[in-house]
Amino acid sequence: MAIQLFCATFDVDACLAQVRECLEKGWTGMGFKTVEFEDAWKKYTGMPNAYYLNSATAGLNLAVDVLKEANGWANDDEIITTPNTFVSTNHAIVLANMKPVFADIDDTLCLDPVDVQKKISSKTRAVMFVGFGGNMGHFDKIVKICAKHQLKLILDGAHISGTRVDGQFPGKEADVVVYSFQAVKNLPTGDSGMICFMDPMLDVIGRKKAWLGINKDTYARSVNTGGVYKWKYDVEYVGNKYNGNAIMAAIALAQLPHLDRDNAYRRQMSQWYTEGFKPYPNLIKLVNTPANCESSHHLFQILVDDRDGLLAYLNEHDIYPGVHYVDNTEYRMYAYAKGTCPHAAYVSNHVISLPLHMRLSYEDIQTVIKTIVEYVSK
Numbered sequence: 001m002a003i004q005l006f007c008a009t010f011d012v013d014a015c016l017a018q019v020r021e022c023l024e025k026g027w028t029g030m031g032f033k034t035v036e037f038e039d040a041w042k043k044y045t046g047m048p049n050a051y052y053l054n055s056a057t058a059g060l061n062l063a064v065d066v067l068k069e070a071n072g073w074a075n076d077d078e079i080i081t082t083p084n085t086f087v088s089t090n091h092a093i094v095l096a097n098m099k100p101v102f103a104d105i106d107d108t109l110c111l112d113p114v115d116v117q118k119k120i121s122s123k124t125r126a127v128m129f130v131g132f133g134g135n136m137g138h139f140d141k142i143v144k145i146c147a148k149h150q151l152k153l154i155l156d157g158a159h160i161s162g163t164r165v166d167g168q169f170p171g172k173e174a175d176v177v178v179y180s181f182q183a184v185k186n187l188p189t190g191d192s193g194m195i196c197f198m199d200p201m202l203d204v205i206g207r208k209k210a211w212l213g214i215n216k217d218t219y220a221r222s223v224n225t226g227g228v229y230k231w232k233y234d235v236e237y238v239g240n241k242y243n244g245n246a247i248m249a250a251i252a253l254a255q256l257p258h259l260d261r262d263n264a265y266r267r268q269m270s271q272w273y274t275e276g277f278k279p280y281p282n283l284i285k286l287v288n289t290p291a292n293c294e295s296s297h298h299l300f301q302i303l304v305d306d307r308d309g310l311l312a313y314l315n316e317h318d319i320y321p322g323v324h325y326v327d328n329t330e331y332r333m334y335a336y337a338k339g340t341c342p343h344a345a346y347v348s349n350h351v352i353s354l355p356l357h358m359r360l361s362y363e364d365i366q367t368v369i370k371t372i373v374e375y376v377s378k
Contacts, residue, residue: 002318003368006184009262009358011254018250030217033246037253038194044256045169047177047196049203052249053210056158056180056193058242060092063154063176063195064126066206068096071152073125079154080119081128082111083328083337083344089130089156090328098125102329104341107288109301109351110137112343117145126152129174131160133324133353134186134296135289136170143173154178159298161187162263166292172198181252184357186266186296187259192248205237213237262358266297269356269365273300276369283376285350299324303350304376310352313375319368322353 022028034052041050053059064079075097081090083102093100103119106112109132116127129142139155146153155171157163158180163170171177179194181187195210197203211217216233277284285303289295301324304310314321327348329338339345354368 002320003355003360003364004320004357005322005353005355007357007359008184008188010188010251011258014254014257015251018254019247022246022250028246030211030243030245033249033253034244037249037256040253040256041179041194041196044259045171045196047169047171048198049200050194050196051203051207051210052244052252053193053195053242054244054248055191055242056156056178056182057088057092058210058240059178059193059195060088060154060156061095061240062206062210062242063178063197064092064096064098066197066202066209067126067152067154067175068098070202070205071125073098076123077125078121078123079126079128080111080116080124082130082132083334083341084109084132084325084347085130085156085328086158086325087328087331088158089128090334093128094333099123100128100334100337102334102337102341102344105132105344105347106137108135108137108290109133109287109347110135110139111142113138113141113145115341116142120145120149120151124149124151126154126175128154128156130156130158131163131170133287133299133301134159134163135287136160136163136165136293136295137290139165139170139173158182158185158193160296161185161298162259163296164294167294171196174198176202181248181255186263186298187252187255189248189251189255192244192252209237209239210242211239212241213239217243263296265358266356267295269360270295270297270300272362272365273302273354273369276366276373277302280373280376284372297356299353300356301351301353302372303347304352304372305350306376307350307352310372310375314368314371317371319355319371321355321368323351324353 104115155174
């Protein structure tokens with residue numbers, strides 16, 4: 001039987017019960033379950049604000065857009081970011097008519113604080129930090145750099161649902177955090193996300209911009225009105241339709257109680273991988289996770305010399321890993337920065353993301369380890 005990189009596991013009965021409630025009520029759009037999940041997420045993380053969206057990509061776009069307008073940033077101002085990410089991270093900067101300035105990554109595969117410091121210019125307005133694979137790297141140092149230079153901090157938390165640093169959920173140190181609940185994330189739905197602004201005024205603006213700039217969404221115009229639908233509203237911004245819907249939120253509500261348990265098993269699988277590769281430090285390099293970071297382990301990654309050969313060998317043995325990610329400066333639209341982040345370029349050509357999901361057994365992990373060791377030891 002094939003061993004896949006990702007395969008989501010759902011509490012089917014709980015999901016169906018939550019979705020059934022939406023269908024019986026006749027409310028599947030924004031509101032109802034989306035509000036319920038926002039409250040549940042705030043209770044779980046301790047974030048002061050939370051707004052449910054149709055994707056983390058929408059959240060990143062919204063984060064940059066709102067911060068740019070609120071702070072009076074100009075077109076072509078700069079945001080320091082990582083080349084080691086999915087393109088949504090950096091597209092959000094470009095869509096706001098700002099310039100991504102790429103800083104290199106360190107051995108955690110997160111932004112290298114030393115290179116971030118070097119890349120700051122008179123046009124730098126913010127830093128975009130990705131909690132890569134659930135690993136928060138040296139986020140604390142990035143926080144200090146932003147404070148020193150009066151820069152805004154955006155945390156792309158697509159991989160960090162359930163991650164803790166020193167026992168606390170990271171992100172309150174940032175201006176905004178964006179989470180992903182996409183189909184194969186640690187808390188899977190079909191596709192959805194959450195944006196958490198620390199400033200309540202930015203949360204208000206974000207909610208309007210996520211609903212086409214309209215100042216009262218359909219749910220707000222329907223609750224506590226004595227059954228009368230309040231049709232009148234104003235349009236205060238040019239926005240997008242980024243709102244989440246009740247069906248996806250219903251699934252999220254069913255999955256949230258399992259998040260910490262699932263992440264604990266991800267850490268167990270990661271430990272099995274780590275122990276299995278320990279005898280081969282010269283052939284298989286592991287990603288460093290700081291001791292104070294209890295990672296969500298959305299990804300488990302290794303670095304090997306012949307990455308493409310190993311990928312082909314694993315596929316021949318019905319094992320299907322992945323690559324996260326291609327150095328974004330390899331893409332045409334970000335090629336202006338090619339050569340500026342040598343470690344990210346190296347990682348891009350040597351990294352493999354190994355199968356890691358709730359349906360894998362100890363025996364599956366041992367099969368993956370054995371097959372990798374067979375290849376690299378040739």
